[in-house]
Amino acid sequence: MSFEIAGIAILWTFLFGYLIVASIDFGAGFFSFYSILTGHENKIHNIIQRYLSPVWEVTNVFLIFFVVGLVGFYPDSAFYYGTALLVPGSLAIVLLAIRGVYYAYNTYGNNGQNSRIYMALYGATGLLIPAVFSTILAISEGGIIEQVGDQVFFRWREFLTNPYTWSVVLLALVSVLYISAMFLSYYAKRAEDETAFEVLREYALLWSLPTIFASFLAFLQINKQNPAHFEQMLNISWMFIASFICFVIAVSLVWKRKYLGWCFIAVMLQFAFAWYGYGRSHLPYILYPYINIYDSFTNKTMGIALITAFSLGLLVLIPSLVLIMKLFLFDANYVRGNAGKKKG
Amino acid sequence: MSSLDPVLLSRMLTGLTLFVHIIFASIGVGVPLMIALAEWRGLRTNDIHYTLLARRWARGFVITVAVGVVTGTSIGLQLSLLWPMFMRVAGQAIALPLFMETFAFFVEAIFLGIYLYTWDRFKKKYTHMLLLIPVALGSSASAIFITTVNSFMNQPQGFTLINGIMKDIHPIAAMLNPATPTKVSHVLASSYTLSAGILAGIAAFSLLRGRNHVYYKKALKLTTVCALVFAVSTVMIGDSSGKFLAKYQPEKLAAAEWHFKTMTKAPLVYGGILDENNEVKYAIEIPYALSILAGNRPDTEVKGLEEFPADLRPPLSIHYMFDLKVTTGVIILLIPVLYVFRRWLPGRKPYPKWLLLGIVLLGPLAMIAIELGWMFAEVGRQPWILRGYMKVSEAATTSSSVGWMLVLFILLYLILCFSAIRVLSKLFRNKEAEKELESLGLEGGIVH
Numbered sequence: 001m002s003f004e005i006a007g008i009a010i011l012w013t014f015l016f017g018y019l020i021v022a023s024i025d026f027g028a029g030f031f032s033f034y035s036i037l038t039g040h041e042n043k044i045h046n047i048i049q050r051y052l053s054p055v056w057e058v059t060n061v062f063l064i065f066f067v068v069g070l071v072g073f074y075p076d077s078a079f080y081y082g083t084a085l086l087v088p089g090s091l092a093i094v095l096l097a098i099r100g101v102y103y104a105y106n107t108y109g110n111n112g113q114n115s116r117i118y119m120a121l122y123g124a125t126g127l128l129i130p131a132v133f134s135t136i137l138a139i140s141e142g143g144i145i146e147q148v149g150d151q152v153f154f155r156w157r158e159f160l161t162n163p164y165t166w167s168v169v170l171l172a173l174v175s176v177l178y179i180s181a182m183f184l185s186y187y188a189k190r191a192e193d194e195t196a197f198e199v200l201r202e203y204a205l206l207w208s209l210p211t212i213f214a215s216f217l218a219f220l221q222i223n224k225q226n227p228a229h230f231e232q233m234l235n236i237s238w239m240f241i242a243s244f245i246c247f248v249i250a251v252s253l254v255w256k257r258k259y260l261g262w263c264f265i266a267v268m269l270q271f272a273f274a275w276y277g278y279g280r281s282h283l284p285y286i287l288y289p290y291i292n293i294y295d296s297f298t299n300k301t302m303g304i305a306l307i308t309a310f311s312l313g314l315l316v317l318i319p320s321l322v323l324i325m326k327l328f329l330f331d332a333n334y335v336r337g338n339a340g341k342k343k344g
Numbered sequence: 345m346s347s348l349d350p351v352l353l354s355r356m357l358t359g360l361t362l363f364v365h366i367i368f369a370s371i372g373v374g375v376p377l378m379i380a381l382a383e384w385r386g387l388r389t390n391d392i393h394y395t396l397l398a399r400r401w402a403r404g405f406v407i408t409v410a411v412g413v414v415t416g417t418s419i420g421l422q423l424s425l426l427w428p429m430f431m432r433v434a435g436q437a438i439a440l441p442l443f444m445e446t447f448a449f450f451v452e453a454i455f456l457g458i459y460l461y462t463w464d465r466f467k468k469k470y471t472h473m474l475l476l477i478p479v480a481l482g483s484s485a486s487a488i489f490i491t492t493v494n495s496f497m498n499q500p501q502g503f504t505l506i507n508g509i510m511k512d513i514h515p516i517a518a519m520l521n522p523a524t525p526t527k528v529s530h531v532l533a534s535s536y537t538l539s540a541g542i543l544a545g546i547a548a549f550s551l552l553r554g555r556n557h558v559y560y561k562k563a564l565k566l567t568t569v570c571a572l573v574f575a576v577s578t579v580m581i582g583d584s585s586g587k588f589l590a591k592y593q594p595e596k597l598a599a600a601e602w603h604f605k606t607m608t609k610a611p612l613v614y615g616g617i618l619d620e621n622n623e624v625k626y627a628i629e630i631p632y633a634l635s636i637l638a639g640n641r642p643d644t645e646v647k648g649l650e651e652f653p654a655d656l657r658p659p660l661s662i663h664y665m666f667d668l669k670v671t672t673g674v675i676i677l678l679i680p681v682l683y684v685f686r687r688w689l690p691g692r693k694p695y696p697k698w699l700l701l702g703i704v705l706l707g708p709l710a711m712i713a714i715e716l717g718w719m720f721a722e723v724g725r726q727p728w729i730l731r732g733y734m735k736v737s738e739a740a741t742t743s744s745s746v747g748w749m750l751v752l753f754i755l756l757y758l759i760l761c762f763s764a765i766r767v768l769s770k771l772f773r774n775k776e777a778e779k780e781l782e783s784l785g786l787e788g789g790i791v792h
Contacts, residue, residue: 072439
């Protein structure tokens with residue numbers, strides 16, 4: 001594998017990690033707020049909180065990792081995306097900031113009481129952030145960022161009137177809710193919390209059809225936006241078919257209330273196939289037609305240094321992630337909320 | 345005009361984000377160390393007071409971490425959003441430390457999450473405390489890596505610039521530039537001082553309010569002694585930073601000291617003002633001091649500003665920042681010294697009110713010193729963004745929306761800081777340590 005491909009594969013994988021953990025997180029925030037509004041609070045709120053509390057900070061790092069890695073491996077992307085995305089990027093920062101801080105304020109600073117305002121901020125930003133981020137996918141297809149001489153411009157009109165933009169926003173919104181509900185169903189089942197499970201299962205089923213519908217819509221819109229990309233997607237259409245099969249498996253498992261662990265693995269595979277299929281067919285471009293992974297790659301020394309640092313970093317990161325999952329995801333006592341009572 | 349304005353506004357916005365971030369980041373670097381120290385003492389001496397101290401600090405710490413994380417995310421993204429030209433060129437050389445910083449941050453985030461939720465979960469009690477080691481290492485390592493980036497901007501090396509493109513790059517040499525040792529150690533030491541100072545201030549504040557429980561006295565002792573140790577090391581490292589400047593960035597030192605003519609036996613100018621002819625007025629001149637600061641000997645030659653072209657001189661206003669920072673640093677050092685010798689002071693009271701007031705001020709003073717220090721370091725390398733290679737004016741974004749973004753972020757940070765202070769003070773007001781001790785004692789909870 002060449003350095004260029006290795007670099008983008010690393011980044012794409014981290015972005016996939018972010019997609020999964022952030023979706024769970026964003027969706028959970030929304031459900032949490034929604035449950036307060038509809039009076040279901042005591043049914044599902046605790047289970048959500050128990051999962052989110054130890055991991056909220058980790059979620060953020062996946063994103064920073066991607067941004068820093070992208071600029072590191074492909075410094076040109078700082079130039080094009082950086083110049084053009086000042087406004088949308090800043091808005092995204094503000095949303096992330098509000099969300100992160102008010103989560104902490106509510107969880108740690110409120111002495112156990114939920115503040116409606118904090119929860120509302122948390123729930124709303126949870127849906128807005130994925131919508132904002134997803135638009136980068138639309139931008140990367142070209143036609144929105146344009147270079148004129150030395151200047152780089154962001155074409156707001158092309159951006160806002162583009163049907164592809166809105167189809168990825170839609171896809172982001174519904175798939176966040178779908179992924180999150182799927183995961184939380186699994187988590188509730190592990191916690192043997194049947195009431196929460198039934199509520200969350202309903203959410204998961206409710207959002208499954210819109211998700212697959214939005215996926216098809218986005219798929220078709222790429223054809224209009226960037227036909228060359230669409231053609232490449234057709235060349236690896238097996239990946240998208242595999243994604244659909246995983247979707248069918250996941251939904252039927254949750255329907256039958258069985259094998260929820262496998263069900264969530266099927267959800268992850270569903271998105272993995274679609275994600276890597278999309279990414280692979282997008283290559284070699286990171287921003288069509290200005291940044292491609294070969295011309296914009298950092299110098300070779302830095303490429304080697306980054307990949308070395310990455311490999312060494314994984315040696316620390318993977319055991320740590322396994323540890324946090326063991327303690328909070330797969331520890332039956334913690335999941336059921338009994339951890340504190342286990343005294344030595 | 346359209347390319348000048350974004351430069352100034354980008355500087356202001358970057359400065360603002362860093363201004364907020366630095367405080368919370370410094371707390372993030374220093375407090376885990378203090379928590380570990382308290383928990384360790386609690387375990388070793390089987391003293392529940394220290395364990396409770398660690399718990400209460402950890403509770404407040406999460407709030408500051410949240411603000412630190414989001415402002416850190418801001419600056420991480422703003423680096424590319426506001427300085428795209430800089431990142432395009434220098435990204436070739438600084439990507440490695442930035443990348444490593446996120447790894448360190450990852451480790452810190454994971455273990456902090458574990459630490460907060462595993463009190464009472466391990467059979468061996470030391471296991472829980474050991475979780476703080478990766479937290480403290482992670483936060484200090486991210487401070488180290490990010491400071492190497494800043495050092496690189498001050499003292500670039502490890503590449504050759506050909507037609508605006510960096511060639512022949514040695515990432516490690518870029519990280520280990522001459523500015524790195526002094527900067528990194530100064531940043532770490534001052535962060536530890538700030539954290540110990542803030543925690544000492546909290547204890548002193550409780551004593552001032554008439555809470556005489558031994559818990560607060562123990563807290564005060566632990567934190568003030570730590571503050572003293574850290575302050576001494578900060579001042580000592582600060583001295584070697586001066587020597588570094590004399591050797592590598594003489595224009596910064598000269599501007600800071602209003603030192604215009606190159607000479608040996610150079611005096612140090614303290615305070616004063618500058619009139620329109622660049623004549624220093626009302627200043628205290630300490631003979632030979634600048635030469636001694638620069639090279640430990642009175643006959644060290646110190647380069648004057650006249651040797652540098654006018655358009656490459658840093659603004660002379662950094663003199664005030666430098667003097668104020670040094671003054672604040674000395675005060676921060678003196679207060680804990682007085683605490684240690686309080687029994688020999690007139691009055692011989694164990695906790696004189698004025699001394700407690702002084703200790704309450706340690707945290708705010710350390711914040712001021714850190715802000716001034718960073719402003720001095722950053723403004724002092726104007727007009728360069730990459731000293732000797734790239735000017736700030738060539739690096740900024742060309743976007744016309746920076747002004748609005750500046751307004752947006754001012755609002756954001758005001759709200760964040762205001763609510764952080766509110767939440768933190770509520771957190772401790774609603775749950776006094778005495779009551780918490782009582783409830784723990786009644787339950788027979790963590791200690792048998």
